[in-house]
Amino acid sequence: xxxxxxxxxxxxxxxxxxxxxxxxxxxxxxxxxxxxxxxxxxxxxxxxxxxxxxxxxxxxxxxxxxxxxxxxxxxxxxxxxxxxxxxxxxxxxxxxxxxxxxxxxxxxxxxxxxxxxxxxxxxxxxxxxxxxxxxxxxxxxxxxxxxxxxxxxxxxxxxxxxxxxxxxxxxxxxxxxxxxxxxxxxxxxxxxxxxxxxxxxxxxxxxxxxxxxxxxxxxxxxxxxxxxxxxxxxxxxxxxxxxxxxxxxxxxxxxxxxxxxxxxxxxxxxxxxxxxxxxxxxxxxxxxxxxxxxxxxxxxxxxxxxxxxxxxxxxxxxxxxxxxxxxxxxxxxxxxxxxxxxxxxxxxxxxxxxxxxxxxxxxxxxxxxxxxxxxxxxxxxxxxxxxxxxxxxxxxxxxxxxxxxxxxxxxxxxxxxxxxxxxxxxxxxxxxxxxxxxxxxxxxxxxxxxxxxxxxxxxxxxxxxxxxxxxxxxxxxxxxxxxxxxxxxxxxxxxxxxxxxxxxxxxxxxxxxxxxxxxxxxxxxxxxxxxxxxxxxxxxxxxxxxxxxxxxxxxxxxxxxxxxxxxxxxxxxxxxxxxxxxxxxxxxxxxxxxxxxxxxxxxxxxxxxxxxxxxxxxxxxxxxx
Numbered sequence: 001x002x003x004x005x006x007x008x009x010x011x012x013x014x015x016x017x018x019x020x021x022x023x024x025x026x027x028x029x030x031x032x033x034x035x036x037x038x039x040x041x042x043x044x045x046x047x048x049x050x051x052x053x054x055x056x057x058x059x060x061x062x063x064x065x066x067x068x069x070x071x072x073x074x075x076x077x078x079x080x081x082x083x084x085x086x087x088x089x090x091x092x093x094x095x096x097x098x099x100x101x102x103x104x105x106x107x108x109x110x111x112x113x114x115x116x117x118x119x120x121x122x123x124x125x126x127x128x129x130x131x132x133x134x135x136x137x138x139x140x141x142x143x144x145x146x147x148x149x150x151x152x153x154x155x156x157x158x159x160x161x162x163x164x165x166x167x168x169x170x171x172x173x174x175x176x177x178x179x180x181x182x183x184x185x186x187x188x189x190x191x192x193x194x195x196x197x198x199x200x201x202x203x204x205x206x207x208x209x210x211x212x213x214x215x216x217x218x219x220x221x222x223x224x225x226x227x228x229x230x231x232x233x234x235x236x237x238x239x240x241x242x243x244x245x246x247x248x249x250x251x252x253x254x255x256x257x258x259x260x261x262x263x264x265x266x267x268x269x270x271x272x273x274x275x276x277x278x279x280x281x282x283x284x285x286x287x288x289x290x291x292x293x294x295x296x297x298x299x300x301x302x303x304x305x306x307x308x309x310x311x312x313x314x315x316x317x318x319x320x321x322x323x324x325x326x327x328x329x330x331x332x333x334x335x336x337x338x339x340x341x342x343x344x345x346x347x348x349x350x351x352x353x354x355x356x357x358x359x360x361x362x363x364x365x366x367x368x369x370x371x372x373x374x375x376x377x378x379x380x381x382x383x384x385x386x387x388x389x390x391x392x393x394x395x396x397x398x399x400x401x402x403x404x405x406x407x408x409x410x411x412x413x414x415x416x417x418x419x420x421x422x423x424x425x426x427x428x429x430x431x432x433x434x435x436x437x438x439x440x441x442x443x444x445x446x447x448x449x450x451x452x453x454x455x456x457x458x459x460x461x462x463x464x465x466x467x468x469x470x471x472x473x474x475x476x477x478x479x480x481x482x483x484x485x486x487x488x489x490x491x492x493x494x495x496x497x498x499x500x501x502x503x504x505x506x507x508x509x510x511x512x513x514x515x516x517x518x519x520x521x522x523x524x525x526x527x528x529x530x531x532x533x534x535x536x537x538x539x540x541x542x543x544x545x546x547x548x549x550x551x552x553x554x555x556x557x558x559x560x561x562x563x564x565x566x567x568x569x570x571x572x573x574x575x576x577x578x579x580x581x582x583x584x585x586x587x588x589x590x591x592x593x594x595x596x597x598x599x600x601x602x603x604x605x606x607x608x609x610x611x612x613x614x615x616x617x618x619x620x621x622x623x624x625x
Contacts, residue, residue: 027124155210162206487560
C-alpha cells in the first residue's frame, strides 16, 4: 500500500494517512485485518538464503589452489606416496575446518538483526485494545506504544504524549528522538522525521499510537536488510593474489610437465608410460603444498588476536584485508565519542563557567564565574529533573534520561545533595517534556515553577534576567547558537515565582507559562571524544589511512567532534540532503575530499562506501553496537 502514495508518509497529516490506508482511528476489524494479512503477507523481515553446515563446509574447498592440492594428493596416492598424500589432505582439511568454524560464529552474530522486530504488539481491533503477534500486523492497523516497547512496524504517528524513541539502529544516534504527530517536510532526513516511529526502535519514554504504513520488507529496517543482501561480495586482496598465483602456477606446472614429457619421449626415447609417471612426480613435487597451511595458520593466529580485542572476523582472509585498508568509515556516537552526556558549559548573568570531569561520575569542580545566578541555574537543573545516578560495579550509570542524569552530576559537583535539595522544595505538579511544547515544567510547594527546554522556546517565555540587569532575548539566543556551533546540545532554564499559593495546580496549564518568567541561564552538553579514539586516528593518519566520519548527528556537532579528534584541521562536511543532490560521479569526487558526512541514513552510508570503492580504495566500516 505504501507504493500508492506519491508523498512520503511523514509529510502527510495523520488524517491523510488514515484515508490513504482506508483505516479508521479505532482500528481495523478482525475480519478486515485477516483479509489484508492474506493479501500482504506476514510482517516479517525476509530471510535470505541460508547456507546449511554442509554447504558452508564445501565452500571452504572452493579455491583453485585447493583444487590443485587435492589433485596432488590424488596423484601422490597413485604413486604410492601415501605419507605425502596424508600431509596434503591434512593441510586442506585444517584450512576447511578453521574457516567453517569461524564463519559459523560470524553468521550467528550477523543473524541477530532478525531479532530486532518485536514478537507482539498492542493494537486496536474492532475498537478494543488487543495484543497480537507482530507478524500479523498489516498496513492500516493502529498500534499502541508505551515506554519499553519495541516498535513492531513503521508507523505514522496519530498521537504522542512525551514520546521519545531510541532509533540508534537506523540513525546511529543514542540520544532518544522526540516524536509528535505533526507532519514534517517531505525532504526531512531520517533522523528528523518526528511524525514516524520506525520498526526496531525502542520507546524510551511517553506513550502514543500510530497507524502501520510499512510492514516486513517495506519498513526502513527491511530496506536496510535488502540493501545489505544486494551488496556484491568482493574477494579480498589476498584471495585475488592467491587466485592469480594459483592460475600462474598451474599453467607453469602443466606447461613444464608437457614440455618434459615431450622431451623425454621424443628427444630421449623414453617409453610413454615411464615418462608420464616421471612427469606426474615432477608436478607433485612442484606444488607448494605447505603454502595453504602456512597461510591458514598465519590467518588463524590473526583471527585469534582480533577476537581477543573483541573483533569478530567472518572469513579468515579478511584479517589480511585489514592491513591493506586505505579508508576507514566510522560512526561517531559511542565509537569516536564516549556515548555519555556531560553538562560542560554554564552561562548565566554571573558569566561563563565550565564543569570538569568525565562521564556521569559526580567528580570534579566547576571553574569560572560563580555567584547567585549560577547557583540558581544549577538548582533549577536539579529540581526540574526526573533522573538519578547509581554507583555500581561498572561505575556511575544514569537512571532515566542521560541529559537529566548529567544535570544531577553537575549539581553534586556544585556541592548540592540531590535528595536534600529535592526534599527542601517538594514537587506538587509537573508538565512533562513534550515535543510540541518543547519544555518541561515543575511546580513546587513554595509556588515556584522551574522550566527547562529548548533555548528559543524558554527565552521567549522570559522578560527578565536572574541577577538583574537588562534582558536581551536576541543576545541570549545568539549565545545559545554559539554553543550549538561548538557541538553542544543546549538547554535553557527559567523560573516563574508564584508568591506562596498564588500558583496552584493550574499554573502548568497551556498558556500559563507563556510569559513573565525569569531566565536563569543556559547549559551546554557534550558527548566527549574518546581519548583512545584520538590516538587511533593519529596512528591511522601516520600510516596513510584516511578516516571519514559518517553519522546521523547534526553537521555542526559532527564537524566540531571531527576537529577535536584531529580528523582534519578544518573538516569539510556534507549532509544527507547534500548527498541526495549528488549523482554518482560527483559523489565519488566528494568522497575523496569530504571528511564528515552528517545527518545520514543507512542508504547514504552504503552509497558512500561504494563511491570510495569505485575509486579503487579498500574501505573498512566500523561502529559500536
